[in-house]
Amino acid sequence: MRINKFLAECGVCSRRAADKLIEEGCVKVNGKICDIGQDIDEYSDSVLVSGKKINLPNTFEYYIMNKPKGYVCTVKDDKNRKTVMDLLPENVKRVVPVGRLDYDSEGLLIFTNDGELTYKLTHPKNEIPKTYLVRTEKPVSEKDINTLRQGVIIDGVKTKKCNVRFIENTKTGSKLHITITEGKNRQIRKMVEAIGNNVDFLKRIKIGDLTLTGLNRGETRKLTNSEVEYLRML
Numbered sequence: 001m002r003i004n005k006f007l008a009e010c011g012v013c014s015r016r017a018a019d020k021l022i023e024e025g026c027v028k029v030n031g032k033i034c035d036i037g038q039d040i041d042e043y044s045d046s047v048l049v050s051g052k053k054i055n056l057p058n059t060f061e062y063y064i065m066n067k068p069k070g071y072v073c074t075v076k077d078d079k080n081r082k083t084v085m086d087l088l089p090e091n092v093k094r095v096v097p098v099g100r101l102d103y104d105s106e107g108l109l110i111f112t113n114d115g116e117l118t119y120k121l122t123h124p125k126n127e128i129p130k131t132y133l134v135r136t137e138k139p140v141s142e143k144d145i146n147t148l149r150q151g152v153i154i155d156g157v158k159t160k161k162c163n164v165r166f167i168e169n170t171k172t173g174s175k176l177h178i179t180i181t182e183g184k185n186r187q188i189r190k191m192v193e194a195i196g197n198n199v200d201f202l203k204r205i206k207i208g209d210l211t212l213t214g215l216n217r218g219e220t221r222k223l224t225n226s227e228v229e230y231l232r233m234l
Contacts, residue, residue, distance in 0.1 A: 001042045003027065003034055008043075008115025010054050011096060013218075026050050061093050061113040062223040073100040080158045086111060087218055098122060100196050102186055107132070107204030108212050110223075110231075117231060121207070127181035127232050129208055132188050135201035136173040140166075144195045145176070152194035154184065159191060171203040173200055208234045 001009075004018035007027070011020065021027050022036050026046045027041055047054045069071070071082050075096060084097055088111065095111040098118050112118060121128050145166060151159045153223055167175035172214055189199045195211065205212060210227060223231075 001040060003029065003040050003047070004036070006042050006047065006056075007049065007054065008119055010056055011094065011113030011115050011118070012048075012049055012054060014115065014122055016123070022050060030152040032066035055113055057094075057113050061095050061112060062114065062117075062191065062228050063088070063092065063111040063220050064210070064212070064223050065109045065156060065214065065220040066212050066217050067101050067106050067112065068217040069104055069106050072103050072107065073097045087191050088220055092220075099183060101194065101204060102189075105154070105155045105202040108207055109204070110207065110208070111220075120132075120234070122181055122183065123232065126234070129179050129181050129206075130204060131177055131179040131181070133201070133203045133205050134176045134178050134192065134199055135170060135178070136175050136190060136192060137198040137200045139169055140174045140176065140195070140197060144197070148178065148191055149196055154187065154194055159184070172198075177205075178211075179206075205232070
């Protein structure tokens with residue numbers, strides 16, 4: 001098995017992130033710093049990442065959380081902020097969040113130790129659709145919506161075409177459903193800023209057709225087998 005696939009299977013990180021760890025010399029196989037693309041025997045070779053021994057999990061775990069605001073999507077935070085790991089039930093085995101929702105955003109977040117599924121859901125080439133409920137600070141026009149649909153420039157790069165559906169106007173702004181297939185840093189917020197507006201509220205409500213039905217803010221449950229198979233088929 002390729003070393004980056006092994007690390008992904010173990011739930012350490014995605015294959016791309018594994019390659020970066022290997023480039024930085026953080027990964028050793030049988031006591032020697034390994035090379036990108038190196039093959040290993042996943043059952044007999046000893047693999048260390050930053051000095052910690054890595055083993056294939058006996059079983060994979062899959063959870064879905066309704067993330068509230070005020071938590072960061074990381075295992076540990078160097079600023080001592082609350083992380084989504086603090087919300088997981090005590091009996092949950094070692095899993096990591098799949099992708100990110102920023103500190104001020106909320107909504108659907110998946111956790112697993114299945115590296116292959118993590119890779120599938122997070123790699124841009126797979127174009128997994130993610131839908132967000134967005135409330136803007138000011139009303140948006142039909143022209144604004146069409147601009148978002150066609151793509152806007154953020155960080156010097158034009159976003160891909162996306163689906164934008166007007167829901168309703170609020171006292172001060174508008175509610176939209178925005179579905180994107182990319183995952184750039186703070187993408188939805190930056191897209192709205194590109195049309196001269198700001199996001200007042202942001203919640204991820206769907207990944208593909210998987211929703212948060214039945215989960216209150218801060219709650220977590222196991223994904224069903226059919227839900228896991230659905231995500232694998234996206």
